[in-house]
């Protein structure tokens with residue numbers, strides 16, 4: 001037999017060993033990697049369904065919700081986001097998108113692809129929305145759905161949520177919240193805040209490798225789904241079908257929809273188990289304390305400025321920093337990666353080449369990592385300025 005494509009004959013997979021202190025993913029706890037190596041079972045196996053149900057209960061805990069429909073989604077945070085949009089949008093629905101960074105800009109595109117009529121309100125990068133801004137937007141545009149980003153990863157803000165849920169209920173619209181960079185790192189109370197639908201990724205403060213995400217719908221969101229006039233525009237993410245696999249009464253038959261990513265569910269369960277062992281409030285407090293140490297160290301460095309001035313609206317898990325004008329961010333990032341195997345992030349969207357982003361999330365949210373990254377950044381600055389470096 002003649003092969004048309006020759007064997008590339010490579011060596012075993014050998015990625016670099018990096019300390020991931022950027023906007024995500026983060027390094028997962030060794031126990032999470034061990035969980036991924038556990039034996040494979042089939043996606044219909046009762047043993048796997050048991051693990052799936054445990055994962056769902058842990059997701060409810062970290063989101064502080066009793067929403068029955070709280071599930072892992074195959075794929076990264078964008079898949080869970082797209083699932084929320086696909087299932088909650090009928091062509092012609094008005095969506096009010098609150099844009100204060102790159103992910104808000106992306107929402108305009110994603111939601112419009114599912115037929116939503118897009119209306120937006122905006123805030124400059126590094127600012128958050130006041131309740132009055134959102135109220136004015138709702139009154140002007142009368143949306144069926146409001147999309148809000150709890151933690152805008154491009155700018156480092158954390159959106160205050162007081163009153164937003166009530167506002168949406170008073171105006172009969174759904175509230176969809178992006179919690180990708182806040183889940184497990186900052187307080188989230190889906191039920192108390194009256195969030196109708198939320199999604200998150202696993203690879204940030206949850207401490208899971210990328211590849212699985214999660215979604216939660218309350219009764220209002222489920223009712224929108226059940227009353228749809230048009231079919232869900234995505235087959236893969238159609239929750240009316242996925243429900244028959246993931247959300248059936250105890251003992252009822254489950255119907256195959258797509259093969260669940262078994263090892264990724266093990267990883268998500270173990271990441272959430274670690275949060276549960278630590279305690280959710282303790283995990284939130286740890287992210288906050290580690291961020292305070294980072295702020296203190298940065299404040300001692302000349303020319304480094306916090307991009308988000310008001311500490312009350314900073315996401316502790318992700319800090320955005322303006323660096324001295326004679327230090328190009330890309331050179332700084334390259335230096336700490338090449339010399340110390342540490343990944344930090346650059347700016348995204350309008351902040352490209354203007355800031356660096358330091359993530360201290362999940363397993364990586366530890367004081368030793370703050371001291372390490374600060375030392376590496378200081379050395380990079382000296383090296384870029386042509387001063388002697390100490391190693």
Ligand SMILES: Cc1ncc(COP(=O)(O)O)c(C=O)c1O
Pocket residue numbers: 023024076077078079081103149151152153154178180181201210
């Ligand atoms: C706020 C926010 N939303 C959505 C996403 C998309 O998630 P993913 O890259 O996991 O698909 C990200 C990713 O960083 C994010 O930060």
